[in-house]
Amino acid sequence: MEFGYYPGCALHGSSNDYEQSVRACFDKLGVKLSELEDWICCGATAAHSINQKLATALPARNLAIAEKSGCANLLAPCPMCSMELIKARQAIQADEAVREEMSEIVELPVTGATEIVNLIQVFQAIGLDAIKSKVTDSLDRFKPACYYGCLLTRPPKTLRFDDCEHPSSMETILRELGAEPVEWNYKTECCGAGMTLCDPGTVVDLAHKIIANAKKHGANVIVTACPMCQMNLDMRQADVVKKFAESLDMPICYLSDMVGLALGLTPEELGINRHYVALRV
Numbered sequence: 001m002e003f004g005y006y007p008g009c010a011l012h013g014s015s016n017d018y019e020q021s022v023r024a025c026f027d028k029l030g031v032k033l034s035e036l037e038d039w040i041c042c043g044a045t046a047a048h049s050i051n052q053k054l055a056t057a058l059p060a061r062n063l064a065i066a067e068k069s070g071c072a073n074l075l076a077p078c079p080m081c082s083m084e085l086i087k088a089r090q091a092i093q094a095d096e097a098v099r100e101e102m103s104e105i106v107e108l109p110v111t112g113a114t115e116i117v118n119l120i121q122v123f124q125a126i127g128l129d130a131i132k133s134k135v136t137d138s139l140d141r142f143k144p145a146c147y148y149g150c151l152l153t154r155p156p157k158t159l160r161f162d163d164c165e166h167p168s169s170m171e172t173i174l175r176e177l178g179a180e181p182v183e184w185n186y187k188t189e190c191c192g193a194g195m196t197l198c199d200p201g202t203v204v205d206l207a208h209k210i211i212a213n214a215k216k217h218g219a220n221v222i223v224t225a226c227p228m229c230q231m232n233l234d235m236r237q238a239d240v241v242k243k244f245a246e247s248l249d250m251p252i253c254y255l256s257d258m259v260g261l262a263l264g265l266t267p268e269e270l271g272i273n274r275h276y277v278a279l280r281v
Contacts, residue, residue, distance in 0.1 A: 004071030015227030017271035064108035138178035145214035
């Protein structure tokens with residue numbers, strides 16, 4: 001099985017532990033990732049609020065590169081990247097004038113033929129039976145709170161993935177691998193996203209609300225598929241403890257981390273050892 005691969009800025013930068021995890025996990029599953037050559041930033045998070053044409057043209061160039069390479073399915077592990085690519089694809093597919101304009105701007109023909117998929121969808125495409133056939137270590141010691149954040153399921157008319165308020169796709173995967181996902185209140189609440197730079201106090205408040213609720217409902221790890229969510233909940237946890245004088249000690253892992261552990265990969269191979277809050281495996 002092979003997918004095109006768009007890492008985006010985060011996975012080649014501040015969240016390269018996510019790329020390490022994704023690549024290690026898919027290597028173990030025999031999935032080949034073919035990174036787009038000469039990809040550029042998708043425009044998140046600022047382009048759409050400054051220049052709508054630019055916000056479409058930036059992801060459109062990546063779509064054009066994918067089409068040129070014959071890529072049918074393109075994995076964008078960052079939900080913000082995948083959303084921007086999906087929005088551009090839908091705009092290009094819906095309007096011939098937009099297709100022509102974007103093709104002229106990016107200097108490549110672009111039709112929106114390449115489908116964009118997220119991390120969860122790749123695991124679904126591989127199939128639970130195929131994944132379970134390679135499992136060497138049950139996840140029965142974990143009670144994960146699956147955290148989707150804002151952008152994996154919303155806006156629902158654009159993404160059309162899972163239930164926008166009560167998603168369950170991550171729980172399904174983890175339950176099949178032996179984990180016992182918890183029911184909790186904040187699986188689709190915002191972590192503050194990019195406000196971590198301009199208003200860290202808001203992010204600390206949101207992180208406290210999310211992590212404390214997961215712990216209250218019995219979770220011993222929060223599992224996400226978003227680099228921004230992981231970074232905010234993991235990196236800001238020390239600030240949460242200082243502000244609220246509350247011991248949380250909640251590991252924040254990627255879905256690929258958990259699947260990788262079930263496949264017998266070590267925390268070092270997955271990059272889990274690079275997280276701020278240690279996962280006790």
